[in-house]
Amino acid sequence: MKRREIWRTAAGWVFGLSALGLGSTVSAQTPAVDPAAVQKLERMHQFLDSQPRLSVETQSTVEELHASGRRIDIAVAANVTVARPDRLRASRVGGLIDQRLYYDGKTLTLFSPAEKVFATEAAPPTVEKAIDFARETIGILLPAADLLYRNAFPLLSQDLKLAVVVGKAVIGGVRCDHLLFSRPGADFQVWIAEGAQPWPLRYTVTDTSTSALLSITTQLSNWKVPSSVDDAMFRFVPPKGAQQIRFLSVAPARPMPGK
């Protein structure tokens, strides 16, 4: 499965384990959908959606099953900048891999500076569609895409089986509301800063379609709303000697007649 080689996202796992434990103590007796939890989620999304520009640093932990059958945690750090509606830039940083992703409303480019190779594809005209395109057609997953996606709330809140305000927690020194939601196939938890600026500071998605219950956890820090961004940062200009290569498509580009 080529989709395995996705652009991974997510965070430190020390708290993650206790978070999973917490999830299992929420028994079938818990009131199913607490409007307070849903309202907090909606407020966060409205806050994010209202920002014309955003930048954030992400630290992700992606749980996978190793060939030995043991769980392993892949760490991925990235910096992401979005300028709505049609600019996005992401860099994988601080790890073994140095990669940069550029989206300028027309094309999407992945560049590996060390190997001096890049690939460019024509991309759809909005950040949201580009995120979908990157995932479905190229197999690249952007860090915290659920949070950068505008109008994610109606999608995330649909078919909720469970919504709970778990309690308070402190993430990166900031007091947060810890929320838990369950949808068919996936649970997600989000830790949202208290107060007038409800930034999401941690986000965990757990795959409940198998009982391995693997998660991706992303810690989000240094949220900023830049007053302006240089358009050039979203445009890729191949450095001298860089070689253009291609993406192996994970899924054929699907024409959607009648849509």
Next chain:
Amino acid sequence: MKQSHYLPAAMALVAALAAGTFAPEAQALRGRGAAFVVGAAAGSASADAANANASASQQQAAAAQQQAATAQQQAEAEKQKAIAAQQQAEAEKQKAIAAQQQAAQAQEAAAAGKPLPAGTVVAKLPSGCTPTPVGGKNYQYCGGNFYEPVYEGSTLKYVTTTPK
């Protein structure tokens, strides 16, 4: 299908799972999860039955018994569901193993210097490849194969090709 468009992280996880192999530990976990669901349902059934015994009314007892029976049926259904899930996981595992073997074979063949069918993807170049430009493009040549770098997702890999 809006929904399938969404939760990219979760989808990626699903994909990662399908690609990974399920080990006995994971299977055991799976079993435990099923036992928990079944156990919980059976537990509430016996509690219902106990309540019924304490009651003076026979009718109530009968109703509770029926309830217990229903709970038991539910437990049985849950069990069947768990078994089906396990079977599915087993099938996925077999598929993943087959895919891994295929990849390993390709890698081995590449290492052994055997010519590979065009379009074979390897994670690493075999040793001893030499950069070989053909028609203005850079290839790596070794073992009778030309390789070109490609991105599979965000991972840099190599695919055998026939330079033109």
